[in-house]
Amino acid sequence: MVKLLMSTINRSASQFIASVVSNKRVGQYHQLILQVGDIVTFCKPGNFIAIKVGGESSRMILRRAFAISRTSQSSSFGGTIELIVAPFGSGSSWLCSQPEGSELDVVTPLGTAFGIPTEPVKALLVGGGYGSAPLFGLAEVLKLRGCKVDMLLGASTGGKIYAPMEGKRSANSLRIYTEDGSMGEKGRVTDPIWALVQDNAVDVIYSCGPMPMLAAISKLVEGTDIVHQCAVEESMACGVGVCMTCVLPVANDQGQVSMLRSCIDGPVMDGSLVQWDLVGQVHEVHQ
Amino acid sequence: MVKLLMSTINRSASQFIASVVSNKRVGQYHQLILQVGDIVTFCKPGNFIAIKVGGESSRMILRRAFAISRTSQSSSFGGTIELIVAPFGSGSSWLCSQPEGSELDVVTPLGTAFGIPTEPVKALLVGGGYGSAPLFGLAEVLKLRGCKVDMLLGASTGGKIYAPMEGKRSANSLRIYTEDGSMGEKGRVTDPIWALVQDNAVDVIYSCGPMPMLAAISKLVEGTDIVHQCAVEESMACGVGVCMTCVLPVANDQGQVSMLRSCIDGPVMDGSLVQWDLVGQVHEVHQ
Amino acid sequence: MTTFDFSTTLGSAWFPTPIFTASGCASSGKELSQFFDLKDIGAVVTKSVMSKPRHGRPTPRMAETPSGMLNSIGLQGPGIDSFLANDLPWLIEQKSRVIVSIAGETVEEYATLARRIRSVSGISAVEVNISCPNVENRGLVFACDPDASRRVVDGVRKTIGGELPIIVKLSPDVTNLPEIAAGVVDVGADALALINTVLGMVINLDTMRPHLGGKTGGLSGPAIRPVAVRAIYQVHAALPKVPILGMGGVSSGRDALELILAGASGVSIGTASFGNPTALMQVQHELKELLVARGFTSLSAAVGFAHREEM
Amino acid sequence: MTTFDFSTTLGSAWFPTPIFTASGCASSGKELSQFFDLKDIGAVVTKSVMSKPRHGRPTPRMAETPSGMLNSIGLQGPGIDSFLANDLPWLIEQKSRVIVSIAGETVEEYATLARRIRSVSGISAVEVNISCPNVENRGLVFACDPDASRRVVDGVRKTIGGELPIIVKLSPDVTNLPEIAAGVVDVGADALALINTVLGMVINLDTMRPHLGGKTGGLSGPAIRPVAVRAIYQVHAALPKVPILGMGGVSSGRDALELILAGASGVSIGTASFGNPTALMQVQHELKELLVARGFTSLSAAVGFAHREEM
């Protein structure tokens, strides 16, 4: 279903100047809308954008990657994409401080996209923190294909739940979990998954969020027929496949493990092939 | 008259946040007005300000120095100072792009000031390029002391002559020289000085501009009684006397040459004591 | 109107422009070809290839630092067989000029790699990356040991014969760079590549341990440019006839010009491509403009110009 | 509420906080005292003093580089007589703790300087800056020569006796830093200062010659921080009992913490003071907060914490 091993840069990628159409605070995040013109037609749920940060004489030399949350064609701005940015360190904080009208040097669309089933299936979308961002655009697409879309969102606290009104409409159900109980149910977003799996309520899981969450889901569905497509988040220096910093140990069909680049062979990967236990391990063994 | 060898940082210096009250283009320069509060009372003609440039995550780690052009006490903003900035490299260009309301991390007032005569004398003020900036504030002070103030301004081209309307009023005469003849007379600002010296039309010369201009003036008045107070411009890493990068060879009364810091023993120095021929020379001799 | 000669040579190899990729910063070339035509630059310097496939170092493999970055990739790659079967033919098909970078863990491995590529056509030169741990000598990096450096280059020279120019890539992490440079030139290096990354480390303040999986990493980017300029200047002063492929923190035409005036005949762009995938085209364009604006009629007239006598 | 112990020691010298000025970056102390009280920091490390007054190198003496700067001051200073007569008494009057940095052109000059200061009271320690050209050996920098380094320190140790702690300041521009470190510890260094500046160069694109009067200069500032962290980590791993005064690109509490976790018992702030005259106070304040937030009850518990065994 999801074509892995693309092993070459997204054919639609290009570098251009995008202007900030709007920048709004949403809970602990910023929602940024960027004007991207016709490029929007190539942006698929799961793809990301790499943005130069810090301005002209910035000491930050690397781009920052952000998942494309939703795309739209508006009459006044042409093609636009939405990003959900957590002001974390210096790069993301700079981005969140860019006013309407600012111009950003961007490269997009990059990376693999979520595989879309050809038949109507029962889909479970699981998002952690700002990881919920790409799930709303995905939900819309799945809905159009007649899929049943259930959504689980989790975060440490309510301010870190991103769940826009419009987005909720694309899902058949939405449950929210926070670790401090400040919004939705108290607990982890992975807590209800086991029961859903047992109930045969799920054919495909789409997930996006912190790596431990993705690993936990992979573990939960191990041995089942459920397809698990996860969008990983490894630290990336280039985002276009030239630096080899963003690698993850991933098995192929024969079980042979290679270090694949999560920027071009991902971010969307088949969760059952990622060798979660080997991530960050020293394995200086030769293939 | 002018007290050299202060050899300690300007006692009034302090570090604070100043906001940009206005930023206007004037020819090829930007006129910036900064709100500095009560500090304004300590800012004397010849003093400079050191400004952090490039924002939060700037790769420029050193401050940029700018001569304080004029000071004023306004009812709406309290104490303000004016700077004349040439957008040259990345630091000054950044500064020129700061909109009204921006906040700047500044240290001021720094350095020595022009010595003000106790009696009314015939003063000649010579400015090259943005070097004219501090001369207008100086002219006002000299005028109040009853001095005759003649002014000569020069630059390569008319767009680099800074001579504000209000400022002109403080001078008894003003002549402008440009190398391309696009404004005032064609020629160098130093051309008319020899004749003025011969005519006994000058007691003190105050100069500010490129180092070769200052050196040329020093040469012209050599052997005369004319006092030459020049504001030098050496490249400065710290501006507060701790790094020893900004040194110039300056003689003391006994003719002994030392490398003095132009940030604390200057920028205003006695032109007859600066050893212009030794500037930038290798002289690894011990004192 | 005079024409400007932008071409350069490294040993017997000729290139239409002096702008190259840096080894390990352009993967096999395919990825950048999405952004510009590889035949428009001087040459693609491939990532260092070893005799066997390698997984490389554990992640995290990078840390951003002020105006720079650390990497510890550990020469992940498919090995020479796969390189010759897949990557090289693709580059040749693109009409790209190719400099093949080789790396080994023993003196013998370098010679073996040289043997594998000596008769392959379509290669302009070989770059010998000696910034690798020598497994036969307590993991001491070849480039930090004058004797081991010479032995590697001697082995490659003897195996490869006189045809293919050998560019030896040196590490700046040594007490006496001109000495190491002279040593490898002595045994047959035709040109030198300067500089490889500077050894560095970042401590992660959350885990309170070294951030990189490999603990230490190589510092690259604008932060190290003054070190690169110094290294090139020093080596050009000591060995004025040996061409230098300069690199280290170049991200604009002005940066490239600095390296050329210091003594580089060509300039590789590494880290700058990460932040700007079209950096090579931009640097190439800007460099040409700057040279023309200064009245140079050829690139070669500018090489080492900062060393000229006082007039 | 537990109290936090921020004090540190270098050899037998005790300091209330681990934040120091860096030699050559605070002149004689007077200039910074306009911005904060010198007795509130760990100590003032004075600029390196030589036996005679010196003019230093020709201007330009500095060039800004990405996240760093080059300097070539050439140890301008008034000489030891004037230092002892004017600068030192003033610092002592301020109740500042003082570490005197000495520099020489011969092994003998270092010993002579040591003799001049050994009986002067009010000095906490002596920092021996061996990154100076050795006029007796073709200008080869002492710190780049294991043997010359040892001879300098041996001479100072023998002259100064056992009282005053000796901190030897090393250059990162060497192939094997732990070897040089071990050598000077062997002959009596009580502590090490790491790192001095990294040798660099900038070419001026207008004159098309080296920008600095002294051609090469020392690179400092955030750009070199990863090199400093690596150097401190390496030397602490090799000599875990020898205290290290760390420095190189520290401009915030988080930077200082990185050096401390890597193995530094104290941290000098150099270039950061140029951009921010109150940098020392800011770093000191932030460092304390960061240590407390991580649950440390003393500075010393954090020293070298990044080396702890995996649990």
Ligand SMILES: Cc1cc2nc3c(=O)[nH]c(=O)nc-3n(C[C@H](O)[C@H](O)[C@H](O)COP(=O)(O)OP(=O)(O)OC[C@H]3O[C@@H](n4cnc5c(N)ncnc54)[C@H](O)[C@@H]3O)c2cc1C
């Ligand atoms: C495929 C992908 C999609 C992403 N999508 C989003 C998103 O939708 N919204 C969002 O807020 N952030 C997203 N991130 C994280 C984002 O790219 C930045 O890393 C994050 O904003 C922190 O950058 P900083 O400059 O603020 O932090 P700093 O700490 O200054 O960053 C320093 C370096 O570490 C890297 N880094 C730090 N944290 C992370 C992290 N969590 N993941 C990867 N690299 C990291 C940075 O990229 C940078 O190179 C995504 C990352 C990837 C790889």
Ligand SMILES: Cc1cc2nc3c(=O)[nH]c(=O)nc-3n(C[C@H](O)[C@H](O)[C@H](O)COP(=O)(O)OP(=O)(O)OC[C@H]3O[C@@H](n4cnc5c(N)ncnc54)[C@H](O)[C@@H]3O)c2cc1C
């Ligand atoms: C006492 C003093 C007063 C000054 N007054 C003014 C003024 O009123 N208006 C104005 O426009 N500029 C003034 N300057 C020059 C100003 O400080 C900056 O150097 C200049 O704006 C260039 O900085 P940049 O960042 O744009 O250039 P860059 O080329 O990016 O600067 C790089 C480095 O070189 C130094 N540098 C570059 N050019 C000069 C120069 N001409 N003089 C000294 N250092 C230089 C910079 O300070 C910086 O450290 C003054 C300098 C000094 C020392």
Ligand SMILES: Cc1cc2nc3c(=O)[nH]c(=O)nc-3n(C[C@H](O)[C@H](O)[C@H](O)COP(=O)(O)O)c2cc1C
């Ligand atoms: C991610 C990365 C991988 C690298 N891999 C190699 C390599 O395989 N072989 C090599 O000789 N140099 C390698 N280098 C060093 C570069 O080729 C270059 O010498 C160095 O990065 C300095 O140039 P820069 O500042 O332009 O990146 C690598 C550098 C980086 C950043």
Ligand SMILES: Cc1cc2nc3c(=O)[nH]c(=O)nc-3n(C[C@H](O)[C@H](O)[C@H](O)COP(=O)(O)O)c2cc1C
């Ligand atoms: C302008 C300047 C002058 C310096 N002078 C000396 C000196 O006299 N003696 C010395 O041991 N180190 C000297 N240093 C090196 C610093 O003490 C320090 O080791 C180095 O700059 C790294 O720290 P930093 O990045 O915090 O500046 C000097 C550094 C600078 C920038």
Ligand code: FES
């Ligand atoms: S981020 Fe560079 S290869 Fe993936």
Ligand code: FES
């Ligand atoms: S600029 Fe630092 S001493 Fe003058």
